[in-house]
Amino acid sequence: LTDLAKQTPLTASAVFPAQPVKLGNLGIAYPATRLEVVKTTGAQREIKITGSQMKVAEQVIYLSQGQRLILASLTEEGQKALQINGEFVKDQYDNQWRPVSLTATIDQPVLAEQSPLWTYAENLDNVYCAGCHAKISAKHYTVNAWPAVAKGMGARTDISPEDLEILTKYFQYNAKDINSH
Numbered sequence: 414l415t416d417l418a419k420q421t422p423l424t425a426s427a428v429f430p431a432q433p434v435k436l437g438n439l440g441i442a443y444p445a446t447r448l449e450v451v452k453t454t455g456a457q458r459e460i461k462i463t464g465s466q467m468k469v470a471e472q473v474i475y476l477s478q479g480q481r482l483i484l485a486s487l488t489e490e491g492q493k494a495l496q497i498n499g500e501f502v503k504d505q506y507d508n509q510w511r512p513v514s515l516t517a518t519i520d521q522p523v524l525a526e527q528s529p530l531w532t533y534a535e536n537l538d539n540v541y542c543a544g545c546h547a548k549i550s551a552k553h554y555t556v557n558a559w560p561a562v563a564k565g566m567g568a569r570t571d572i573s574p575e576d577l578e579i580l581t582k583y584f585q586y587n588a589k590d591i592n593s594h
Contacts (some may be wrong), residue, residue, distance in 0.1 A: 417529055418522035423453045428460070431530060432575060436460075436517035439491030440472075441562035445530050445582040446484040448523065454467045457520045468501055468509035478502065478510035482585045491515065527586070534583030541570045541580070551587035559584040 414431035421428060427449050434442045442448060448460035464474040464484045471492050476482035487495070494515060501509040531561065538548065554562055561582040572580070585591070 414524065414529060416521060418524050421525045422524055425460075425525045426450055428458065428525060429491040429527050429530065430521070430523050431579075432521075434518060434519050434523060435523045436462075436485065436491065436515070438488060438559075439494055439515065439517045440487035442517075442519070443483055443582065444535065444579050444587060445527050447527075448519070449509050451516060458523075459516060459518050461514055461516045463498075463512075463514040465510045466495070466513045468511075474513060474515060475503065475510075476556070476585075477502045478512075479506075479508070480591070482556050482582070483517065487515070487567060489490050491517075519570045530579060531583055531587075534580050537576050537580045538583070541572045541576075545569070551584045552589040554588060555586070555590045556585045559588055 418431050427447055429448065430442050430444050430446060434443060436442055442462060446462060448458070448462060450458050451461050452459040462474055462485055464476055465478045465480075466474060472487050473483055474485045474487065476484060485491075494517075496514045496516070498512040498514060501511045503509050542548065551559075560581055563577060563584060567577040567580070
């Protein structure tokens with residue numbers, strides 16, 4: 414995946430980390446997160462992450478309201494740099510969410526699309542999951558349920574933390590209740 418990421422054209426309008434990517438001193442974007450490319454200068458890309466922020470978890474950008482798929486973790490500086498795109502709105506569980514975006518600079522290799530990550534994740538699923546039980550569709554659980562399921566099952570294998578993160582993102586992005594991306 415790293416070799417493929419190094420081949421991503423500088424003209425790509427959106428890119429996706431294959432591994433955690435530093436957002437300068439603003440935070441970290443996680444594998445499969447859509448990073449909209451605003452501008453490219455040399456080997457650096459100015460990117461924008463768009464998602465949701467939950468009240469009392471301001472250091473995290475989630476995929477969308479109520480969907481706890483983590484796109485990025487933010488430093489204090491990153492939290493201050495967030496663009497707030499609306500007011501807090503309560504979900505059915507009384508959690509409050511608001512739309513946010515963050516513009517940052519990256520210089521690490523990133524993929525031009527998510528599909529190579531998904532192919533890699535499917536191979537991980539075949540090796541680490543389907544070796545013990547029948548293959549479970551990503552649509553079997555919700556986006557919020559998958560992290561606990563993957564962590565619990567992953568603990569029974571020798572899967573690396575990095576690979577478990579990619580596998581978890583694959584299940585979450587393809588969950589039965591996924592809204593976007």
